[in-house]
């Protein structure tokens with residue numbers, strides 16, 4: 001009882017101080033002469049229609065649909081930008097304006113790091129991993145990871161891994177088509193994406209986990225950690241999760257337990273690789289490529305004695321030149337954080353994109369059939385293609401996948417409506433003014449909103465809510481890309497997603513394989529229902545995506 005009372009008193013006093021600061025800050029930001037900008041415009045949309053405490057209630061009322069709520073308000077704003085000021089929260093500029101995005105992500109990138117308020121939210125889970133880092137720590141990881149992702153041989157390796165992992169997926173679908181059993185496609189795709197990223201980034205097959213970790217336990221821990229971390233950012237009052245964390249109670253207790261499981265997995269991966277390196281390299285069963293995985297590159301960096309460069313796998317990688325302490329960048333903790341960032345980057349994004357893609361196909365069967373025809377056409381053309389007669393075991397070659405224009409368009413169209421990363425935030429280092437005239441004070445959070453952008457009349461036209469892959473192809477049927485600041489699904493500018501090409505290889509390979517063999521439908525009783533979108537760092541479907549699997553009577557593959 002005493003504790004509850006103390007908690008309540010602490011809350012009241014913090015609220016009073018915050019109220020004072022809030023009023024003061026409001027005064028400063030609304031007087032351009034005080035804030036240092038002569039042109040600043042404060043837009044008065046969305047939650048600003050509510051008085052100070054009212055905005056808190058509105059926030060609370062919409063807490064389970066804050067993504068949709070923000071999208072509605074952004075659509076109402078003539079500049080596609082709103083300013084959110086609420087008690088207990090950082091002043092936030094929310095934007096879906098492509099010019100503003102280019103400004104934040106490219107032109108004035110230096111002024112918009114992720115910032116402490118963002119990194120604090122994800123720190124327990126991601127530590128200083130690339131997703132949660134700024135400055136030199138980020139630069140170093142970006143540089144090393146770029147070597148990996150820009151390498152030509154990565155593409156072939158990804159293709160090989162994806163084919164292997166798809167081979168595990170197909171028997172499940174065959175089995176379900178024969179037994180009539182319903183499958184949770186979201187879970188299966190997540191497992192597929194997890195296996196793929198572990199093999200590509202760390203040279204580890206999660207099948208190796210058996211006996212040490214139950215993969216389901218790890219998957220569960222990752223889900224809980226992602227969901228509760230996202231919950232922190234959506235909390236109307238940030239102080240509440242901070243206090244719960246301090247007291248290790250409720251959701252914060254569950255989060256720390258889940259994080260412990262995830263961390264232990266990452267440490268096990270590191271221990272395994274260290275022992276491989278100390279045993280003189282990879283085991284006989286490991287391929288050459290596994291020595292070049294991202295984790296190995298970082299480890300070579302840590303074990304080199306040179307102070308200036310690290311000569312690993314034929315690359316000269318600047319290390320101390322980055323200004324990052326060797327001990328920092330090569331400690332087990334640092335490697336652990338890097339691993340977790342990559343797991344999240346590779347597991348939840350592609351599986352989210354594919355889940356929503358297959359759901360949209362189930363209500364737009366003509367799109368699925370058009371994709372099938374495209375694949376059948378490419379396979380039929382194989383007999384005339386000299387190269388394809390090679391004995392490659394790959395179901396689809398890279399070249400064939402490049403020619404799947406309609407499939408590419410359909411995946412982009414699906415991500416336009418359901419971007420895996422729904423929103424993303426930066427924090428201004430200095431006062432600034434966005435191209436649409438919105439004043440951004442030092443410390444302001446600037447959030448861009450790919451979900452709102454994908455549903456914006458002003459950007460995509462009156463049919464923006466319709467699923468129409470045709471909007472991405474020209475009259476010759478070729479895919480036409482859009483500006484990354486309009487279609488910001490992979491972010492644009494300096495921190496653009498490093499795994500974009502890998503993601504497309506993965507998604508197109510799985511989609512093409514599944515579509516050429518099966519038709520997937522939700523069970524009859526849920527066909528008319530739109531699944532609920534939940535924000536768990538990525539866009540998930542509440543309750544998963546149950547599907548009934550029907551095998552096609554013919555496939556385009558030669559028998």
Ligand code: HEM
Pocket residue numbers: 130131142145197201342345346347349350353419420421424488489490491494495496497498499500502503
């Ligand atoms: C459909 C799939 C994917 C989508 C939509 C996507 C989207 C994004 C977005 C929006 C960001 C920026 C996040 C931020 O700065 O907060 C990002 C960054 C990143 N992505 Fe992806 N991603 C996808 C797949 C992948 C895959 C498969 C990988 C491979 C591991 C990957 C690796 C990364 C990395 C390393 C970054 C950090 C870049 C940096 O901060 O410099 N992504 N991605």
